[in-house]
Amino acid sequence: MTRLEYRLASAFLRLVGLVMALLPTHPDRVVLATARVSALDGNLLYIHRALRASHPDVDCVLLLEPYSYGLAGKLAYLARLVRGMYHLQTAGLFVVDNAYLPVHVAPHRRTTTVVQVWHAAGALKRFGLDTLQPMAEPERTFLHRNYDAVVVGGEWTRRPYAAALRTPLDRVIALGWPRTDFFFDETELAAARARVVAAYPALAGRRVVLYAPTFRGRGMGKRAAPGLDAVRLRAALPSDHALVLKTHPNLDPGATPTAGYDAVVDPAAEINDLLAATDILITDYSSSVVEFALLGRPIVLLVGDLAEYERDPGLYLDYRTEMIGTQVTDTDGVIGAITGGRFDVTGYDAFIDRQLGPARGGSSQRFVKRFVRQTAAPKG
Numbered sequence: 023m024t025r026l027e028y029r030l031a032s033a034f035l036r037l038v039g040l041v042m043a044l045l046p047t048h049p050d051r052v053v054l055a056t057a058r059v060s061a062l063d064g065n066l067l068y069i070h071r072a073l074r075a076s077h078p079d080v081d082c083v084l085l086l087e088p089y090s091y092g093l094a095g096k097l098a099y100l101a102r103l104v105r106g107m108y109h110l111q112t113a114g115l116f117v118v119d120n121a122y123l124p125v126h127v128a129p130h131r132r133t134t135t136v137v138q139v140w141h142a143a144g145a146l147k148r149f150g151l152d153t154l155q156p157m158a159e160p161e162r163t164f165l166h167r168n169y170d171a172v173v174v175g176g177e178w179t180r181r182p183y184a185a186a187l188r189t190p191l192d193r194v195i196a197l198g199w200p201r202t203d204f205f206f207d208e209t210e211l212a213a214a215r216a217r218v219v220a221a222y223p224a225l226a227g228r229r230v231v232l233y234a235p236t237f238r239g240r241g242m243g244k245r246a247a248p249g250l251d252a253v254r255l256r257a258a259l260p261s262d263h264a265l266v267l268k269t270h271p272n273l274d275p276g277a278t279p280t281a282g283y284d285a286v287v288d289p290a291a292e293i294n295d296l297l298a299a300t301d302i303l304i305t306d307y308s309s310s311v312v313e314f315a316l317l318g319r320p321i322v323l324l325v326g327d328l329a330e331y332e333r334d335p336g337l338y339l340d341y342r343t344e345m346i347g348t349q350v351t352d353t354d355g356v357i358g359a360i361t362g363g364r365f366d367v368t369g370y371d372a373f374i375d376r377q378l379g380p381a382r383g384g385s386s387q388r389f390v391k392r393f394v395r396q397t398a399a400p401k402g
Contacts, residue, residue, distance in 0.1 A: 028160040031100055032127040038104055039128055042111035047133045048081065049114040052394060055085035055106060058120050058141060059271070062086065063292050065139040065173075066119050068200035072386035077394060083109055110134060115393055126167045137393060138172045138187055143199040144312030144377040145179040145338045147236070147331070150186030154336035158241065173389060175199045175312075176379025182338050197388045198381025204294050205316040206383030211298045218299035222285040225299065228264040231360065232300040233283075234293065235324070236308040237273045240335075244273055247306055249326045251353040252282030258357040268296055270308075302365075304356060307331060311347065312377045320365035321347030322356055346373045 023031075052073060054066045062070055062084065073080055085106050090099040107124040110116050116134055118125060119141040130136060150166055151157060157165070166188040173195055174183045180194040187194075204210055219225050235247035246269070256265050268287040269278045280286045287296060293310055297303070303314045304322045311321060325331070328341055339345065348359045348366045358364060381388075 023160060025160045027096070028164060031103075031123065032164065034100070035103060035107055035124055036128045038107045039111055039124070039130075042108045043131055045108070045112055047112050047114070047131070049133060051081040051083060051109070051113040052115045053083045053085060053109045053113045053117065055087075055109075055116065055118050055122055056120055056141075057087060057089045057122055059290065060086050060088055064119060064141050064201045064294075065199060066117065068203050068386040069117060069139070069389055072200070072390045073394065076387070076390055080394070083113070085109065110136070117393075121165050123164075125169070126164045129168055135170045135393065136168060138166075138169045138189070139200065139389070140172070140174075140183070140187075142309035143175055143202055144309045145174075145182040146309055146311065147307045148182075148186065148336035148338060151188050152182065152186035152336075153240075153334065155334040169193065171195055171393075173197050173199075175202070175377055175381060175385075176375070178376045178379070195392070196379050196381075197392060198378060198385030200386040200389055201294065202313060202316065202378065202381070203383050203386050204298075205313060214295040214298035218295055222266070222287070224284045225264045225266070228262050228284075229301045230264050230266060230299055231259065231302045231304065232266045232268065232296060233304045234268045234296070234308060234310055235270070235304075235306045237270045238327075238331075244277075246273060246277040247324075249324050249352055250304070250356065252279065254282075254353050255356055256282040256284070258361060260361075263360075266296070266300075268293065302360060307337065307341075312374075315346060315370050315374055318367065318370060320367060322359050322365075323347045323349045324351070324356055325349055326351035346370055 054070055056066060073082060087102045090096055103124055110124045110130050113134055116136045117139060119139050125136055148154060156162060169189045171193050172183050172187050172189045174180055175198055177196050180191060180196055184191045184194045233250060237244045238247060239245050259265060264284040266285045266287060267280060267283045269275055269289045271289045275289050294313060297314050302320045304324055305311060306323055306325050314321060346369045348364060350356055350359055
C-alpha cells in the first residue's frame, strides 16, 4: 500500500466509521475477521469451534476477506472493508488474527472490544513493529493500533507481542494459543494424518520429511528461503522416506523450485494438519517449530543465513544457545542429520514452557470464557 492509497482509504474508512457509529449496537455479536485467508483456520477456527460448543446460539459473523492486489482488486477489497467497519462499530466483540485496516485507521466505540490473537504461535522471529530494521511507511504509522487486548501463549511471550503489536503490556494476556489445542487431541491428530495421506498417496507407509521454511524479506520484496537442494536431498534419502514441500502462504509458490519432492502441498493448506503427518521437520525461523515441538519429533533447522537474519528482521532468542533442534547450514548438513539420525531432541520441555507457559490444551475455551461474556459491558 502506498502513502496515497493509505491516506485515501483511511480517510474514506474513517468517514464510514463515523456514520456507522450512529447505528444501533449489537453487544452480543461476535465477529471473527481476517485479511489473510478465505476460510477459517488457526486461532480463529478454534475460537469459532469453542464458541459454537459453549454458545451455540451466539450471533457470530465471519469476515474472511484476503487482501487483493491490482487497482480493481484493491477497490473491491476496500468495498468489503465497509462491511468490516460496520461490524467493528456495532459488534460487542471483534477478533482479528492479523492487521485489519478498519481497526487501525481510528479508535472504535467503547461498546466494542477488539482482540488480536495473531495467526502464529510463539515468539521466534521479530515481527510487526518490533523488527530491528524499521517497517516502511505508511505501514509503520498505521499498523497495529487500537487493540483492547492481545492474546498470547506463555508469560515470556507477552513482551515481544506487546512491542510487535504496539499494545501496552497490561493488555497482553497469556491464555495460550487456541490453535495449539489441536496437538492435545489424539483423535484430531490421527484424523489429520489420515486426511493428508489420503490427499497425497505418495506418503502412505513412508517416513514423511517436511520442508516448510518461512520467507525472507518483506512486502513486495519477499523471497524464498535459500540453501536447500531438494534434488540432492531426495537422492540421498532412503526410498521409505517421502520428501514434502510446503511454502509459506504469503510467498509466490513459483519462487521455490519443486524438483525433487515426492509431494508439493498447497501453500494455503493448514500447516498443523501437515505437521500431524510429519516425522521430521526441516525449517528455519518459522513458528511451526513451536507447535511441532509439542509432538516431540525431530527438527532440522537449516539456518545458513542466521547472521543475516539476526540483523533483519531479528530474533527474540539466541538461536545458537536457546533454540531446540539440530542446526545445519547447507544441504549436506540436512542429509547428514537425517541419514545419520543425528537429531538433538533435548530441551523441548523447557522450550515449550517458555513459549506456551502452562497452557496444555483448552486455550480456545479459556478465550471464550474470558471475552465472550464481557461483550455487553462498555470498557471503562
